[in-house]
Amino acid sequence: MINFILKRLLQSTVVMLFVALISFFLFNFVGDPISNMVGQETSTEDMEQLRENLGLNDPFLVQFARFVGNAVQGDFGISYRLQRPVEELVAERMPATLELVFVSALIAIGLGVAGGLFTGLRKNHWLARLTLTSSLIGVSLPTFIIGILLIYIFAVQLNWLPSFGRGEVVQITDGWSTGLLTGSGWRAIILPAITLALYQTTLILRIIRSEMLEVMRTDFIKFAKARGLKSRDINYGHALKNTLIPVITVTGLQIGSLIAFSIITETVFQWPGMGNLFIQAVQFADVPVMSAYLVLVALFFVVINLIVDLLYFVVDPRLRADLVH
């Protein structure tokens, strides 16, 4: 078990180093960082001086090692556009994104699991067919269209919910401001969270459904029925638990994509999160922010994957056995 975790940690480190390399290339090859920093009237000598001061003339490996060393300490340099340390900017924006992702994930998992169970167990019920057909909409409509539609209906026409922003926020600790403790914060998060969750909901729903249909055909479910077990025990105890491995895999990856996809949703709803920060950074070629975002999203993915791998062992005794031997 320990061995396995160490091995996975090592793999994760390799992945992170690779991402750091890409991020580092971004720094050095997307535009010239010096000309991004200085005005047009700066002389060539001054620019050379600055280049030397920032260590941009050092050999590649030295620069990369410095980059990784700084990144590990959370130092991604100074934003070109805002002239503030990137880690400060990201830390400011992170709570908004993580709260949005958290609420979306709750919606996606809650509705996805419930809907998947229902459509899997009662496959001929009219509501199951309707759910399944309408879930196609969730899969095929792009996020920004759903967001704009929701804004049009609930903010513009009905005037029930705000169309942008995060509402009132409360500072819990130095680093964390939350919108989940105020009424306006909750009202503000509903539309973006639904927008972000819709695709993931339908995906989880469809996977649970197809896994349930598959599992219900297996011999051990037939045998459980033949033993006269209650259908509640069969459906939730035996069938659902056996669908969990693929569901955990997909859900884990989807939570990663929630963070990544939140860029679009945050843009549509002007949500003050990391995605929004990133989009603005792209517009201004604010490379330090871009590379910090890249590394951070990769880190989220790696951590989630690690958790998913560990969850497998909780669910499936056969995998635990493989480890012992």
Next chain:
Amino acid sequence: MAVLDISDLSIEFPTRRGILSAVEGLSLSIEAGEILGVVGESGAGKSLTGNAVVGLLEPPGRVSGGTIRLNGEDITHLSENAMRRVRGAQIGVIFQDPLTSLDPLYTIGRQLTQTILTHQKLSAAGARDKAIQLLSEVGIPAPERRFDAYPHEFSGGMRQRVVIALALCCDPCLIIADEPTTALDVSVQAQIIDLLKKLAREKGVATMLVTHDMGVIAETADRVAVIYSGRLVEMGKVRDVIDTPRHPYTRGLMDSIPQIGQNLRTLPNIEGAMPRLNARPEGCAFNPRCTQTLDRCFRHVPPLDTTADEQRQVACWLLTEQENRKETAYA
């Protein structure tokens, strides 16, 4: 009174192109402590009959006629919930593949106690004791230790013993064993067969042993029912049917079993294949493959003839013909 009494059972599958009749007018009964072998080719309807008894026909399949009685009580059309109480409690079922019959994510102890607690009012500790006793009864060594093991930690034969223990959980009066030995090694097969026999003898369990393996039937069953294309064609004591098969199909089956020591170039078989359900010929369903057909065989379904011997039932016009000839000779 017979433990299981099936009379005139018919099972059909409504499909888009019409109703397929899978089992027609099947009657059989099993006494306490008796093992009835049910043989037939794949698709003959033997497993369907077993499933119908426990109310687990896969939709759209349904019982379209006849009755199934368990200890005299009609269970043919019980509600799903009432049938659930009968399954596992009064009727135990054993399926073909022990490797896939157990839920891989739960310990066998948990699966046993879950079944026991579903049907019986026992404390958790009582259920555990009972489960351990069952495991030792079916021959699992060190049952207290194995109680917390997962299915993948057992061999195939041991898993089938666990499956049998699960079927026996609530002291059923009837066991339906659907190909219980097919997926096992021959040596393990013999052990499982011995176990089934022991249960029938010692606990007086009535057993319906569904299989296509005549060897298993010969070793295990007291009586045998031969099913062809959804109809009973011959039934009788195992020795009688094996030594002197009277229906041409049964005779063909017996001739197809190769004997050790025989030097054969080609294995004997019955020419042709069992007709599909939607293409069953008129008259006797076996007539396209039969070598001794009469005119009548193509027009009317032969009735089960029990006149010659109470213990023996055969559905063949040839035999009726012989009887008639005998009768005319006497007259």
